[in-house]
Amino acid sequence: MLNATCEVEEAPQFEPADWIGVDRGIVNLATTSDGDNHQGTGLQRYRRRHARLRTELQAKKAAGSRSAARRLARRSARETRHASNENHKISKQIVADARRTERGIALEELSGIRDRVRLRRHQRATLSTWPFHQLGEFLQYKALRAGVPFVEVDPAYTSQQCPVPWCGHTKKANRPDRDTFRCRRCGFAGPADVIAATNIRQRACVAWAFVSMPVPDPTIRGKGDATPARQPAATGSATRREHPSPKPGHSRPRS
Numbered sequence: 001m002l003n004a005t006c007e008v009e010e011a012p013q014f015e016p017a018d019w020i021g022v023d024r025g026i027v028n029l030a031t032t033s034d035g036d037n038h039q040g041t042g043l044q045r046y047r048r049r050h051a052r053l054r055t056e057l058q059a060k061k062a063a064g065s066r067s068a069a070r071r072l073a074r075r076s077a078r079e080t081r082h083a084s085n086e087n088h089k090i091s092k093q094i095v096a097d098a099r100r101t102e103r104g105i106a107l108e109e110l111s112g113i114r115d116r117v118r119l120r121r122h123q124r125a126t127l128s129t130w131p132f133h134q135l136g137e138f139l140q141y142k143a144l145r146a147g148v149p150f151v152e153v154d155p156a157y158t159s160q161q162c163p164v165p166w167c168g169h170t171k172k173a174n175r176p177d178r179d180t181f182r183c184r185r186c187g188f189a190g191p192a193d194v195i196a197a198t199n200i201r202q203r204a205c206v207a208w209a210f211v212s213m214p215v216p217d218p219t220i221r222g223k224g225d226a227t228p229a230r231q232p233a234a235t236g237s238a239t240r241r242e243h244p245s246p247k248p249g250h251s252r253p254r255s
């Protein structure tokens with residue numbers, strides 16, 4: 001089985017100026033570190049209605065109704081399509097935002113989702129984690145196609161850690177309820193999913209700096225402004241000079 005990502009035509013990747021952290025969840029399918037919520041149009045209501053109808057149909061199917069079995073299959077196919085559509089729309093928009101603002105996209109590794117998204121018993125039957133997984137895949141291949149850097153970060157405690165750089169206090173008690181974050185040490189508070197997305201963004205910044213740090217390679221130097229402009233490169237990829245020598249024409253006071 002081939003992965004969809006293998007067939008993607010990749011655009012050359014730009015160097016991100018920053019990252020958009022994306023937190024995946026149930027109520028808000030995706031929340032970004034910019035504070036944008038992507039709920040998925042009517043997905044909650046849609047799911048609830050489907051779940052109810054499905055329970056009815058399942059009972060009929062168990063009682064031997066063939067048409068119920070057929071309708072059940074059709075229903076779940078429709079539900080799958082609906083969720084896929086929403087995932088396409090959401091990922092498309094996030095990737096467009098990232099590209100426009102020259103930022104990369106950061107997600108938490110999927111293993112984090114199952115721990116964090118605690119489903120109630122009745123939800124467990126109706127919800128699987130595939131939509132989260134799918135959103136991640138869509139984001140990744142759309143990002144690759146658009147030349148947007150994409151990373152996955154360590155999911156541990158993204159929802160419990162205080163994002164304030166000098167604080168970083170990490171405690172379960174920072175989450176008084178599912179929707180709220182409030183740091184027990186410094187008092188910083190906000191919507192839990194935005195906080196999680198912010199942590200994801202910060203982890204990406206750290207991870208990226210780490211990955212793309214040294215590897216001193218003289219052939220690539222000279223692009224940044226850190227290099228003293230001692231020798232003009234012979235093979236001039238004419239970068240603009242930061243400090244042009246004083247122009248001869250310029251009058252100096254008191255000559």
Ligand SMILES: [Zn+2]
Pocket residue numbers: 162163164167168169183184185186187188
């Ligand atoms: Zn704090």
